[in-house]
Amino acid sequence: MDRIPVAAVVGPTATGKSRLAVELALRHRGEVVSADSMQIYRGLAIGTAQPAREEMRGVPHHLIGFQDPERPFSVADYVALASERIRQISERGCMPFLAGGTGLYVASLLRHRSFTPEGRDDVLRESLFHRAEAQGPLALWEELKGFDPRSAERIHPNNIARLVRAIEIYRTTGTTMTEQVERSRREPSPYDACLIGLDYRDRNRLYEAINRRVDSMVEAGLVREAERVLGLPAGTTARQAIGYKEFLPYFNGECSLEEAAEQVKRESRRYAKRQLTWFRRQEQVEWIYLDEEPDFGSVCRRADEILLKKGWVLQ
Structure with missing residues (x-):
């Protein structure tokens, strides 16, 4: 059986992965499947940077904002759901575009890891x-x-x-x-994967983008969302997400709002470093450096070139 072409837009936080995935989906009759371990949760739109309806631009999006934050969700759950969505997208004659920075999700899906029942207590x-x-x-x-x-x-x-x-x-x-x-790791992958990475040559440019994103989140109501998330049970995965737990000292009267927001920025920058470490180990990723491109249109053209190198017949 022919493998299903799947393009994945990956890289650290705040590099515009969702924006590029949407543009490519519009150009090539595609649909977007999230590969973000926190965007799955319902009611966490701000802190997890879920794309707004206007940002989706009419492109169908999958696995965003569907999961109750109090219910467990594993990598195996993600692989099962994403595999089904990709199959359905391909059967519609459309191109699946993954978008997200959770390396474990991307690797487990595209390498077709076969999950056996695991213990739970x-x-x-x-x-x-x-x-x-x-x-x-x-x-x-x-x-x-x-x-x-x-x-x-x-x-x-x-x-x-x-x-x-x-x-x-x-x-x-x-x-x-x-x-x-x-x-x-038992069966060969059913996917013909193309990984497009977004990054900056100048690390300070990435950190500036992260800082701006956090400021925008705070203005959009991140503090109220964090207060609600921190009220969830202690074992809830969402409570551990960057952008929420850093506000706990603020709610406890131990620091100012500005100090809590600065901590979110620091943890986000550290997370970006870990994301880059993960994706740099994936030799098949082809990188686009945003600070080397004059505008977003140029970034899209570079991504198109990467896709065409695969020899895919694109719409």
Whole structure:
């Protein structure tokens, strides 16, 4: 069976991935599938930078704002849903465009990881989240490093959700996340993937874009949204998202609003570094440097050239 062409627009936060994906979808009769682990949640439009209806420009978008923030959602869930959406888009004779910066989602989908049923223990999970709050995430990371050093190397010490999941898998199944990942790589991918990366040569330009985005989010009502998200149960993944947890000291009267917003900017810049580290390891990504292009039209033409190099018949 012929593989399904899938183009993915990836890279760090605040580089305009959604905007480019929409433009390419308009040019090539496509639809957009989000590859962002936080944009899935309903009611978190500001902090997760979900594209507004006018920004979608009539292009169908999938896997945005559909999930209850209090319900669990795994990489396996994402792969299953995204695979189904891509199949449906292709059957309509349209081109699927992924857009997002969650490298684990992109890699798991395009490499066609086969997920086996994994252990789940809600009581254990809640206790691990409480432990992270009481002792700090580094305590979980050190525990993970003791039995699964390869996962500890992949997972950032501040990524509480993934640390909890890795420990939960081991304690409930007796196998490590690394072992499960290795077992999952069984079948060849059904996708002919083209990865287009967006970045800046000048790192300061990226950081300026991140800072501007955070300022815009605050003006749009991020603080009210953060207050609502921080009222969710302790084990909720959305509570750990950048742009929400940084406001907790502000709500507790421990810092000013300006200091909390600055912390969001710092954490967003750190997250961008981690995103770049992930995607730089993917040799198949073809990069477009935004500060080397004169305007957005030029960026789109460069993306078209990358797509055409694949030899795809585009609309």
